[in-house]
Amino acid sequence: MTRRKESILEAAAILFARKGFNETSMSEVSKISGVAQGTIFYHFKSKEGLLLAILEDLKTRVLEAFEEFYRNENFSCGLEMVEGAIAFYLDLASRLEDRFMVLHRHISYELALQNPGCRRCMEAIFDCFVDIFEQAIGQGQTDGSIVALPPKKAALILHTMVDGLVRLETYQLYEASSLYEELLELCRRMLANTVSTE
């Protein structure tokens, strides 16, 4: 991606995240990115096109980040991998804060209903989010560190909890980082197979 396109997406993500999609005009995107309106339309066609491009870009970044997580991390058991995945997800959401806020905005879900490209993109992102927990739970059940639970359902519930913490932070409700240790402890208690380790 060219630098110009990058700065357009960066500016649009900040505005969509902080002000909202409907409240943002293309002239504001132009003003903040320093790129002429004509150029923005040339690259992205419309405001929806810009939103879709932000989501596509987020998808690419998320996929890359998760690949790196799987490649680099070594865990002694599945339960430990769950903890690693939680820390990783929270860190990623923090680094890509504006992009996650765009993802969490109602407009993204609305666009997904109308636009098949957007739907596939959102599906890929959320699949990726839930897969990481599902893989960890699966591994934990194989190595005996995690109790028998339906892994797909348990993974969705874990994602809901962890992502809830992200929203607590991004919507500025509470200092969510102070809940991190407790979140880990509660997840351990939910998942740990205390029988087989004794």
Add this chain to the structure above:
Amino acid sequence: MAVISLFHGNFCNEERIIEPLVAKTGYRLLTDGDLVAKAAKLSAIAPDKLARAFSAKTSVFNRFTHEKERAIAFIRLALAEQLRQDRLLVKGFCAHLIPENISHILKVCLIADTKSRLESALEQDLSERQAVKLIRQHDEDCTAWVKLHRGSPDPWNTALYDIIIPADKAEPDKIVSLIMDNIGKNVLKKTGGSEKAVEDFLLAARVGAMLAKEGHNIDVKAEDGRVTLVINKQVLMLNRLEAELEALVEKVQGVKSVRCEVGSGFHQADIYRKYDFETPSRILLVDDEREFVQTLSERLIMREMGSAVAYDGASALEMIEEHQPEVMILDLKMPGIDGMEVLRRVKSMNPDIEVIVLTGHGSEADRQQCMQLGAFAYLQKPVDIEKLSETIKQANEKINLERRQKSDG
């Protein structure tokens, strides 16, 4: 006798000063490594991880859980515990963790020009490439650290120190005696006030480390046992947060009272501020004097202006496509396509690029020709880095203004 804090660039012959200084004063040397080891015991965080807190790169730390801030909080606590003692030499990044209201500190900075640092590095059997990389990396770390803790974009800013010593221009024994002459000075004597400031620092550090351990990222002030917690970001459930913080802090030894206040960061930042208009533009340096451009490029990086370098006109013109610079700093006299021709082509093909001409051999006629061709400014070498930075800033302002006018129109 004053406590000495010594901040320095790498390859500035610091060992040749510290060793005799310690021998002559009988001071105890406290390095970043020593404090990291103590902080590791206090925090149960691995020493190598703690030490990464000095690096400008933060990718090893979890952003969400404020891991970096936690590491720094424990290093600060380790320092605060040591600072109660006399006859100390605090060397390295930790020098900047000492609060300014502790008055019995002699703040020394040791720095040398890049050329002599490079020579020192080469004496230590490093290749030139490795040496350049290490110096640049260390300077970036220094810049980020000093900016974080002192708010100054320039780590060698004279206002931050009592003495700045150019290590390449004075003999080590002269430097040692200069420092020794100053530690006995009256203004640096320990007083009741400065001792109290050490106690306040220790209490604030203790509270800060405890809160950091609990995952909070809160500024702490302490005075005579009265602790003030500053909440510097917007939190909707403020009462709940204040209650939790107060309950945690009340239990810390030495705390007589605790109260919370909201800092300036509590009120949400303007979105426009987040996307900073004043962000430096991309700069292309074009000059055939390699040493000059490299030094210049380093100094600009320290001022957080990203720059690329070309050594002749032809590569400069090629790099415009690839690098998309907004500002170009151009020497007139170069082999091949000369500076005047580069200027002519740039202004005809990419008129948006602002060109600052920098030359050692220019005449008045050259100056006039450059300005007619559309140069933004015409400066004579040797140029003062402040003057150049200021000119770049002015070019940026012009660019930003034109952008805004374009997008409004």
